[in-house]
Amino acid sequence: xxxxxxxxAAAGMLSVTATAFAGPERVEFPAGYRDVFVxxxxxxxxxxxxxxxxxxxRAALEAAKPGEDLPxxxxxxxxxxxxxxxxDETPRRDAEGRFIATDEITNVFVMEKQPGWGDAYPEEKxxxxxxYAWFLADGSPKHSDPARFEGCFNCHQSRAERDYxxxxxxxxxxxxx
Amino acid sequence: MRRCLGLALLxxxxxxxxxxxxxxxxMAGANYEPATVQARxxxxxxFVNDDGVDHDVFVPTAGFGVDxxxxxxxxxxxxxxxxxxxxxxECVFHAQMHLEVLVVE
Numbered sequence: 001x002x003x004x005x006x007x008x009a010a011a012g013m014l015s016v017t018a019t020a021f022a023g024p025e026r027v028e029f030p031a032g033y034r035d036v037f038v039x040x041x042x043x044x045x046x047x048x049x050x051x052x053x054x055x056x057x058r059a060a061l062e063a064a065k066p067g068e069d070l071p072x073x074x075x076x077x078x079x080x081x082x083x084x085x086x087x088d089e090t091p092r093r094d095a096e097g098r099f100i101a102t103d104e105i106t107n108v109f110v111m112e113k114q115p116g117w118g119d120a121y122p123e124e125k126x127x128x129x130x131x132y133a134w135f136l137a138d139g140s141p142k143h144s145d146p147a148r149f150e151g152c153f154n155c156h157q158s159r160a161e162r163d164y165x166x167x168x169x170x171x172x173x174x175x176x177x
Numbered sequence: 178m179r180r181c182l183g184l185a186l187l188x189x190x191x192x193x194x195x196x197x198x199x200x201x202x203x204m205a206g207a208n209y210e211p212a213t214v215q216a217r218x219x220x221x222x223x224f225v226n227d228d229g230v231d232h233d234v235f236v237p238t239a240g241f242g243v244d245x246x247x248x249x250x251x252x253x254x255x256x257x258x259x260x261x262x263x264x265x266x267e268c269v270f271h272a273q274m275h276l277e278v279l280v281v282e
Binding site for chain 2: 040041042043044045046047048052093096097098155158159161166167170171174177
């Protein structure tokens with residue numbers, strides 16, 4: 001009987017512990033990512049006058065297979081840059097009609113996948129084993145309140161069949177061009 | 178004289194054949210309609226949200242990436258087609274929405 005009570009209590013404690021550690025604080029800023037990650041996509045964002053660079057850690061890039069969930073340990077980064085503007089504030093474009101990023105980084109969004117991380121969230125919210133964090137360019141957290149990340153979970157839910165990613169799963173499907 | 182007139186008509190009509198075109202894609206029923214577009218570099222696609230909910234124009238294809246942001250019902254957005262190639266358009270909010278675009282020289 002005591003063993004049963006102990007087991008229930010221990011399971012409860014584990015659950016509480018997992019919940020306590022869920023959220024942006026367990027996603028570390030990937031220091032030096034611009035040197036060691038691979039930039040696989042640029043996205044112009046006219047409504048915000050920004051350009052987004054997307055990075056993936058090299059191990060995930062090498063292990064990812066078309067149509068399959070991404071490997072544990074995958075780290076994806078979405079880095080927002082201000083863009084060059086003309087005198088009238090319209091975006092300046094390069095020869096291919098693309099925005100030109102400045103070096104000024106305004107946001108660094110990170111999503112990371114680790115074994116069991118999804119267990120900390122209720123099923124209706126869970127994004128597989130992914131969790132999210134939001135940093136400034138210097139690596140300091142921009143937000144640490146888990147409530148600020150509801151939007152990440154909700155939006156990425158729409159891509160459940162792509163392992164909750166908008167861009168990298170597609171990039172792998174396209175043959176990693 | 179008739180031959181000259183014909184030649185003049187042909188010459189004046191040639192530039193029209195390569196003028197930039199505007200292609201309309203609608204979003205009613207959470208579908209891009211048409212679902213495939215073939216265009217020339219320099220053309221543009223006008224997306225009309227004639228649906229009752231927000232949509233989006235998001236291109237995740239490498240080399241063509243762009244996100245026009247949330248598009249409310251009753252509004253339009255414009256996607257310039259600056260260079261040749263093939264890419265896909267998706268709605269961030271509705272995974273089933275797909276548009277394939279082929280841009281030729």
